Amino acid sequence: MIDFILQNPILSALLALGGLSAAFGAILGFAAVKYKVEGDPLVERIDALLPQTQCGQCGHPGCKPYAQAIVNGEDINKCPPGGQATINALADLLDVPAPTLDTEHGEYSAVKKVAFIREDECIGCTKCIQACPTDAILGAAKQMHTVIIDECTGCDLCVEPCPVDCIDMVPLPTNIDSWKWALPATNQKPVFHVVANLIATDRRNTSDDKAA
Amino acid sequence: MSSLIRVWNIPGGVHPPENKKQSLQLPLGEIPLPPVLVIPLNQHLGTPSQAVVQVGDNVLAGQLIGAADGTFSVNTHASTSGTVIAIEECAIPHPSGIAAESIVIQPDGLHAWIEKEECADFRALDRLDLLDKIRAAGIAGLGGAGFPTAVKLAPKSTQIIDTLILNGAECEPYITADDMLMQVRANELIAGTLLLSHILHYPEKLLIGVEDNKPKAIAALKMAIASASVTDPEAKKIQVVSFPTKYPSGGAKQIIQILTGRETPSGHHSADIGVICVNVATAVAAWRAVRYGEPMISRVTTIVGEALQTQRNIDVLFGTPISYVLEQHGFDKNRASRVVMGGPMMGFTLLDLDAPVIKTTNCILAPSKQELPAPPPAQACIRCGMCADVCPASLLPQQLFWYAQAEDFDRLEAHNLFDCIECGACSYVCPSTIPLVQYYRAAKGSIRQNELEKEKADRSRQRFEFRQARIAKEEAEKEAKRLLRQKAAEEAKQKLADKAASLSALPQVSQTVPDVVSAAVAKVSSVQVSTDEQKTKLERMVNAAKVTLEFSQKPLVPNKTNPVISEEQLVKQQVRIKQAELKLAEAEKKLADFIATQPVQNPTDAKPIEAAQATSVTPEIIVAAKTATAEVTATIEDPMAAAIARAKARKKAAAIPDKSDEEKRAEQIKALQSRLQKARERLAQAEAENDPNIEAFRLGITKLEERLNEIQNSIGLQTG
Structure with a gap:
């Protein structure tokens, strides 16, 4: 063996390298089959960032198809319900500069809305039930329909098919549970009229004035 | 008894002006019954209780009017006797100013109690029964958060409780409610401590933590312990620990650290480190609930502020409108800068003074404009770092401020925003008067909201995917059915084509006659199951047709009614003959076709058929055939089908004569x-x-x- 290597250094080197590449190739090939990832993980990750309203405003029938389209090179600024926050998150994930929302697909609305069926006007045609992407409308043929508020994504898709136009999109009311503190107003705009109050002694003077 | 406990220090903290003297000048007072009581169904942390009374019901003091909805909820009781006049959304003391469902009671002035179930010796009772009593009495933490006490007193079996802390620190400026309570109800507090100790399986240490600015309370407690020890040796275990005044030592995590040196880990409860911390007022309420069977319907509240003529502590019924309380204390609207529920550090401005006193109302502060001026406008952060020095939770308030401004929620969580107790020490020391706590509260709210939205999005995704799957399944089922139908249709078509081939040999008549008829024929023929039957029928038809022909060929004989044979009659006969001939030809052809289309048919069979042709003619069929042929002239019906129909009809008629x-x-x-x-x-x-x-x-x-x-x-x- 050693004699052979000594006598044919080039050949033995070639053999060794060839053997190594064959072995690693086999390992890699095995790993590719054994640890194959089902589905596209990137699509899943993009889908997780989308708001899941399933509204179709991006031009795709649902959030997942849009996620797939983004993977295929579509713009990331076509999701009005998600707004700039979603665009930023997507840009962060895909490591691209964040564009602004393409308003061609709709405007972002900070106020969440849900569908509301005026029940005495509903004729029970089931058209809205068929249109609802999340099965959030309850009802049956010739029976009054109603919206399950907790499941409604506010996608708007049920409004158009209604033949009697009895569906409204109403802003979700704020209750004790959904209320939250707002950021202090000064966060938004700098206050200039306080120049006279800049230092602590100024402040003390004004309060003394008031007291007096 | 002197304190044998080592007192630890907490990081940070501030020393704001205490302002506790004002409200301690007068003894604990009471106010007359208000004209109306507004009792919100949610006065605690957790799910709101559910109303169990109707409008118009008469209720007694202590009667259950709102039942706890689940474990993490608290019962609500009527504070006095009277009539329920409304169950509606009313203003409640909440920073949002949002109204919430409340029960409005018009007092009858009697303050008649429900029947109370007293219990002289709580040790005779099972611990679970005691917990049930506390739960039924609707006791929530009176320190400010309103945590359901029955939940707190039932730690998990893995949590071994070795220390019970009664929190009498009351560190926030202005508030003296607990101080007053400890002074006047020290005996009840000691009894309550023993009760809680019993429920918690006698922890090693029973500590009552009081800041050293409450000497009267400490003295009263020590006296109470001494007198209780005479009858109950267990009371000797109770130690009153006084520690230096510093804000916010009254926070649950802070007082635990001060008295035990243990720090509650982030994201854990104090029970995880073997400590339960209960407010002193809560312990008294629990004691009264067990000893006297009294549900919690009132509390001690500090009414303080320069905008009031009288500043004191009062024992006030839950549901008393704050405006009424202020009125009783000479509230001067013009002097007040605002009305705050809670203290100046952690309280919030009340947007609607009609909001009632609830379980968590430990103080109503009506300061004058000089006393608590509107916060000066915020300046830019100068990065002095004072906020970090005073933070009792050892957080980095400045970093949190930047991230909250940028709404960078990931980094906020990474900097443990949720460990912030919102004590306000950072805002207090901030030289730029930045409302830091408000930033943190807003950021916490946004993070919680985002979490909820994420949850909802996940559910929407699930529902959407389920719907897609369902639609796909329905489509697949439809497609399968369609394929099946198509196959069946093709088969039927094939059958029909076969039949048509056998019927296409029909003579002219069948083509001139409407297809309805041929279809009828097809139907009729399809009824015949066996080919033999079919054949016999065809043979019969041939025979019948023959007979008809013979009959019609008979020369016309003049009879009585018709002595002269008219030309008309002759023509008619001619037609009839022709018709019969045609029919015969058709029938014969059909028979021939039928025999030809039956390849399995034995050729020898033909003979018996011939024979049958001659003999097997039943009179009935003949009659049928006759009428059929006669009909042919009138209608263009296929005689055969008509004949069969008629024969059937006749049979039927015969059956029901x-x-x-x-x-x-x-x-x-x-x-x-x-x-x-x-x-x-x-x-x-x-x-x-x-x-x-x-x-x-x-x-x-x-x-x-x-x-x-x-x-x-x-x-x-x-x-x-």
């Missing part, structure tokens, strides 16, 4: 109608398939209609 003429007619009409119906259906089908025989179909229908009309008219004539 007592059927009246009218009934028969009615039956006829019915049959005709059903045929008409079928014909119409076929026409529709033909139209759909663009059948060349549409005209024929139509004709057939008109004919059927005519006949139907005829019969109906005749009935009409008869009855008319």
Whole structure:
């Protein structure tokens, strides 16, 4: 063996390298089959960032198809319900500069809305039930329909098919549970009229004035 | 008893002006019953209770009016006797100013109690029974957060409790409610401590933590312990620990650290480190609930502020409108800068003074404009770092401020925003007067909201995917059904084609006659199951046709009624003969065809058929055939089908001989109608398939209609 290597250094080197590449190739090939990832993980990750309203405003029938389209090179600024926050998150994930929302697909609305069926006007045609992407409308043929508020994504898709136009999109009311503190107003705009109050002694003077 | 406990220090903290003297000048007071009590169903942390009374009900003091909804909820009781006048959304003390469901009671002035179940010795009772009593009494933490006490007193079996801390620190400026309570109800507090100790399986240490700015309370407690120790040796275990005044040492995590040196890990409860911390007022309420069976309907609240004439502590019923409380204390609206529930550090401005006193109302502060001026506008952060120095939770308030401004929620969580107790020490020391706590509260709210939205999005995704799957499944099922139907249709078509091939040999007549008829024939023939039967029938037909021919060929004989043979009659006979001939030819051909299309048919069979042709003619069939042929001249019906139909009708008529003429007619009409119906259906089908025989179909229908009309008219004539 050693004699052979000594006598044919080039050949033995070639053999060794060839053997190594064959072995690693086999390992890699095995790993590719054994640890194959089902589905596209990137699509899943993009889908997780989308708001899941399933509204179709991006031009795709649902959030997942849009996620797939983004993977295929579509713009990331076509999701009005998600707004700039979603665009930023997507840009962060895909490591691209964040564009602004393409308003061609709709405007972002900070106020969440849900569908509301005026029940005495509903004729029970089931058209809205068929249109609802999340099965959030309850009802049956010739029976009054109603919206399950907790499941409604506010996608708007049920409004158009209604033949009697009895569906409204109403802003979700704020209750004790959904209320939250707002950021202090000064966060938004700098206050200039306080120049006279800049230092602590100024402040003390004004309060003394008031007291007096 | 002197304190044997080592007192630890907490990081940070501030020393704001205490302002506790004002409200301690007067003894604990009471105010008259208000004209109306507004009792919110949610006065605690957790799910709101559910109203169990109706509008118009009369209630007694301590009567259950709102039942706890689940474990993490608290009962609500009527604070006095009176009438429920409304259950509606009313203003509640909440920073949002949002109204919430409340029960409005008009007091009757009697303050009549429900029957109270007293209990002289709580040690005789099971721990679970005691917990039930506390739960039934609707006791929530009176320190400010309103945590359900029964939940707190039932730690998990893995959490071994070695220390019970009664929190009497009351570190926030202005508030003296607990101080006053400890002074006047020290005995009850000691009894309550023993009760909680019993429920918690006698922890090693029973500590009452009091800041050293409450000497009177400490003295009262020590006296109470001494007197209790005479009858109950367990009371000797209770230690009153006084520690230096510093804000916010009254926070649960802070007082635990001060008294035990243990720090509650982030994201854990104090029970995880073996400590339970209960507010002193809560312990008293629990004691009263067990000893006297009294549900919690009132509390000690500090009414303080320069905008009031009287500043003191009062024992006030829950549901008393704050405006009424202020009125009783000489509130001067013009002097007040605002009205705050809670202290100046952690309290919030009340947006609606009609909001009632609730379980968590430990103080109502009505400061004058000089006392608590509106916060000066915020300046830019100068990065002095004072906020970090005073933070009792050792957080980095400045970093949190930047991230909250940028709404960088990931980094906020990474910097443990949720460990912030919102004590306000950072805002207090901030030289730029930045409302830091408000930033943190807003950021916490946004993070919670985002979490909820994420949850909802996940649910939406699930529902959407489920719906897609369901639709796909439905489509697949439909497709499978469609394929099956298509296959069946093809098979049927094949069968029909076979049949058509056998029928296509029909002579001219069948083509001139509407297709409805041929279809009828097909139907009739399809009824015949075996080929043998079919053959016999055809043979019979041939025979019948022969007989008819013979009959019609008979020379016309003048009879009595018709002595002269008219030309008309002759012509008629001619036609009849011709018709019969045609029919015979047709029948014979059919028979021949039938035999030809039956390849399995034994050729020898032909002979018996011939023989049968001669003999097997039943009179009935002959009659049928006769009428059939006669009919042919009147209608263009296929004689064969008509004959069969008639024969059947006759048989039927024979079977029910007592059927009246009218009934028969009615039956006829019915049959005709059903045929008409079928014909119409076929026409529709033909139209759909663009059948060349549409005209024929139509004709057939008109004919059927005519006949139907005829019969109906005749009935009409008869009855008319």
